[in-house]
Amino acid sequence: MSNPLSRRAVLSGVGAAIALPALDSIAPASAYSARAGAVAPVRMAFLFVPNGMNMEHWTPGGLSRVGQETAEPLANLPSILEPLAAVKPKMQVLSGLAQHNGFALGDGPGDHARSAASWLTGVHPKKTAGADIRNGISADQVAAARLGGKTRFGSIELGCERGGVAGDCDSGYSCAYSSCISWRSETTPVAKEVNPRLVFERLFGAPNANAEALRLRTQQRRSILDFVLEDASGLRAKLSGKDRQKVEEYLESLRDVEKRVAAFEQANPAGLVPSGQVPKGVPADYADHIRLMGDMMILAFQTDATRVATFMFANEGSNRSYRTVGVPDGHHDMSHHSGDPAKLEAKRKIDLFHVQQLAYIVNRMDSIKEQNGTLLDNTMLVYGGGIGDGNRHNHDDLPILLAGGGNVGLKGGRHVRYPSNTPMNNLFLSLLDRLGIPVETLGDSTGKLEGLF
Numbered sequence: 075m076s077n078p079l080s081r082r083a084v085l086s087g088v089g090a091a092i093a094l095p096a097l098d099s100i101a102p103a104s105a106y107s108a109r110a111g112a113v114a115p116v117r118m119a120f121l122f123v124p125n126g127m128n129m130e131h132w133t134p135g136g137l138s139r140v141g142q143e144t145a146e147p148l149a150n151l152p153s154i155l156e157p158l159a160a161v162k163p164k165m166q167v168l169s170g171l172a173q174h175n176g177f178a179l180g181d182g183p184g185d186h187a188r189s190a191a192s193w194l195t196g197v198h199p200k201k202t203a204g205a206d207i208r209n210g211i212s213a214d215q216v217a218a219a220r221l222g223g224k225t226r227f228g229s230i231e232l233g234c235e236r237g238g239v240a241g242d243c244d245s246g247y248s249c250a251y252s253s254c255i256s257w258r259s260e261t262t263p264v265a266k267e268v269n270p271r272l273v274f275e276r277l278f279g280a281p282n283a284n285a286e287a288l289r290l291r292t293q294q295r296r297s298i299l300d301f302v303l304e305d306a307s308g309l310r311a312k313l314s315g316k317d318r319q320k321v322e323e324y325l326e327s328l329r330d331v332e333k334r335v336a337a338f339e340q341a342n343p344a345g346l347v348p349s350g351q352v353p354k355g356v357p358a359d360y361a362d363h364i365r366l367m368g369d370m371m372i373l374a375f376q377t378d379a380t381r382v383a384t385f386m387f388a389n390e391g392s393n394r395s396y397r398t399v400g401v402p403d404g405h406h407d408m409s410h411h412s413g414d415p416a417k418l419e420a421k422r423k424i425d426l427f428h429v430q431q432l433a434y435i436v437n438r439m440d441s442i443k444e445q446n447g448t449l450l451d452n453t454m455l456v457y458g459g460g461i462g463d464g465n466r467h468n469h470d471d472l473p474i475l476l477a478g479g480g481n482v483g484l485k486g487g488r489h490v491r492y493p494s495n496t497p498m499n500n501l502f503l504s505l506l507d508r509l510g511i512p513v514e515t516l517g518d519s520t521g522k523l524e525g526l527f
Contacts (some may be wrong), residue, residue, distance in 0.1 A: 100299065118381065145489070148489055164477060166273055176189045176461075184244045190253070195516075197209050205240070227379055231384050232507070237265075244391055274504060390461075405424055450477065453479065455482075486527065503516060
């Protein structure tokens with residue numbers, strides 16, 4: 075007899091469609107099966123931070139370079155990386171990687187725009203502030219094109235700062251280059267979403283839900299879970315005790331995210347607009363914003379809504395103030411430190427703040443159990459940026475961290491030093507290969523990285 079739940083992967087209600095994580099009692103049609111020893115899918119995430127890094131406090135063991143690949147255990151973490159101590163066995167710091175096409179190559183100023191545009195493409199963007207932008211396809215979109223048919227969304231693109239796709243944002247370079255790291259084609263950047271409500275409704279609202287239903291739910295302050303209670307009650311009776319607990323934990327996480335979205339909207343009533351449109355407000359607290367968007371990325375992975383994500387903590391060249399960590403001056407201004415100890419310390423504090431938010435995300439991923447480990451074990455997460463030292467605007471020896479991926483063979487707990495100017499796109503070829511997506515070349519790649527697996 076067939077399993078009566080064999081094709082049920084969604085809790086449905088008016089204006090709601092909540093996908094479930096994999097359960098032993100269910101074999102979802104659109105997600106991976108938890109039966110017969112099946113394993114969770116592998117995900118890929120790219121988390122970007124701007125304006126370089128205080129490299130002295132990022133690089134394990136100091137700044138010395140080597141002429142050949144070496145690997146050493148991650149012993150004492152430098153101060154910027156200390157928040158990641160709990161997941162140290164599941165991460166690697168990679169030194170020596172470069173995006174050569176982030177350099178000017180005769181195009182003059184514009185390193186910030188080039189660093190973001192080339193970070194996932196390995197391509198030198200065309201210098202223009204007009205509509206004739208040109209870059210290259212990014213690693214995430216290579217993966218999305220191949221994996222998208224297996225999930226509801228080919229990829230999701232998240233961020234915490236709005237950015238345009240037109241106008242001059244950096245010395246003659248279009249704003250599209252500074253505010254987008256994901257490129258579907260040479261001429262098509264993929265805009266990120268910064269509004270938590272829009273992301274939430276995209277993931278959990280019914281595809282055919284209208285603006286009026288959303289307006290009423292928001293106005294009445296009702297949970298999206300209220301609209302799937304009947305479906306959920308019927309489901310619980312058919313699940314094993316272990317699966318019931320898993321569903322309860324998942325729905326509790328989803329409700330927590332929804333409450334946080336609603337709280338931010340209530341704190342910013344000016345962001346609620348009339349005639350059924352969605353709220354415009356985002357959290358005023360930057361850490362809250364990053365963590366909320368990170369939690370929604372995690373929920374999307376957990377339910378197999380997508381297996382590919384990009385997340386820009388801020389646009390390249392951002393001059394945001396970090397008063398909550400004692401840095402009232404702008405980030406970009408502090409990155410141009412000219413060796414000033416006070417500015418270098420300010421930059422260290424900003425970099426540490428970003429890694430604290432990363433630690434929240436990866437620790438949360440590592441707490442979610444799947445059939446063959448944790449969500450982090452089944453995710454290859456790249457964190458870093460396209461500039462090394464913000465004062466030098468260099469695009470070699472980039473700050474790159476690789477976390478997770480234990481179930482595809484990534485070796486954790488190491489600092490790997492590659493020869494100077496090793497193309498970062500070699501890393502992408504290696505990760506794509508582990509996703510079952512063999513790619514001969516991408517951007518300026520020269521081959522796969524050795525020693526990762």
